[in-house]
Amino acid sequence: MGGWKEHRWCWGDLGLNEGVLREGGFGNILDDLKGRLEAFEGWKEGKDSVVWRGNSESIFSVSSCYNFYDRLRIPFGPPKKNDGVFGFLWKMDVPFKIKAFGWRLFRNRLPTKDLLLSRGTPLSLDNLKCVLCGICVENLKHLFFSCLVVKNIWREVALWVGKVGIGEEDGLENFMNWHRFFRLKKVKERKLGVVWLATNWTIWLLRNGVSFRKDKWSINDTIWNIKMIVWRWTFCGKITHSNFSFYEFSKDPLFFLS
Numbered sequence: 001m002g003g004w005k006e007h008r009w010c011w012g013d014l015g016l017n018e019g020v021l022r023e024g025g026f027g028n029i030l031d032d033l034k035g036r037l038e039a040f041e042g043w044k045e046g047k048d049s050v051v052w053r054g055n056s057e058s059i060f061s062v063s064s065c066y067n068f069y070d071r072l073r074i075p076f077g078p079p080k081k082n083d084g085v086f087g088f089l090w091k092m093d094v095p096f097k098i099k100a101f102g103w104r105l106f107r108n109r110l111p112t113k114d115l116l117l118s119r120g121t122p123l124s125l126d127n128l129k130c131v132l133c134g135i136c137v138e139n140l141k142h143l144f145f146s147c148l149v150v151k152n153i154w155r156e157v158a159l160w161v162g163k164v165g166i167g168e169e170d171g172l173e174n175f176m177n178w179h180r181f182f183r184l185k186k187v188k189e190r191k192l193g194v195v196w197l198a199t200n201w202t203i204w205l206l207r208n209g210v211s212f213r214k215d216k217w218s219i220n221d222t223i224w225n226i227k228m229i230v231w232r233w234t235f236c237g238k239i240t241h242s243n244f245s246f247y248e249f250s251k252d253p254l255f256f257l258s
């Protein structure tokens with residue numbers, strides 16, 4: 001392509017076959033290119049080197065790299081209504097695996113039957129059905145919020161804590177609905193989502209038990225399981241009430257969560 005001759009860069013044939021180009025009618029373009037290259041001054045003899053262009057000092061630093069990529073970041077539009085949900089979730093006094101479960105629920109990442117089918121698991125129409133009601137196809141929204149059986153579970157839980165209504169059928173909306181209720185009841189910040197997570201976690205375990213082990217179950221047992229889980233999780237994080245039994249707790253959960 002070219003080389004240094006007496007401290008001056010001389011272009012070679014540029015890797016192009018001049019004869020063929022001129023025959024093909026590209027002579028003018030070739031001459032133009034050569035003229036531009038010859039006119040370019042300021043070459044200095046030396047080895048190539050890598051230069052960091054991320055800051056004015058041309059010295060690489062992690063922060064300048066972060067800033068560089070931050071400038072390229074495309075914002076996801078204006079903030080959405082329930083953007084804060086994930087912040088609330090990570091703050092909850094519940095085992096880490098439950099927070100991860102909550103995250104998967106919000107993101108529709110739990111292996112519900114509709115998702116398994118879309119990923120290639122062969123499931124007959126019968127096998128696609130929700131194991132709790134046996135009527136509808138199981139998807140995340142149905143399994144946790146719209147199934148008639150599950151709605152009864154939510155109603156019982158609402159009754160237990162004195163809440164009117166069971167909330168929307170969308171996961172994020174539903175979480176915020178219950179979150180607002182517990183905040184109004186002066187439940188501690190880190191306990192606001194505990195009942196909600198315990199209910200969904202129990203529904204998930206119930207569904208797995210019925211699906212894989214053909215477990216026998218009843219709404220009544222399920223509600224007691226939820227209460228038991230919430231009671232156990234009241235001992236996660238900073239404990240402000242002590243020496244209370246499950247029996248006392250189940251009578252007045254809001255007192256012990258506040």
Ligand SMILES: [Zn+2]
Pocket residue numbers: 130131132133134135136142143147148149
């Ligand atoms: Zn169902």
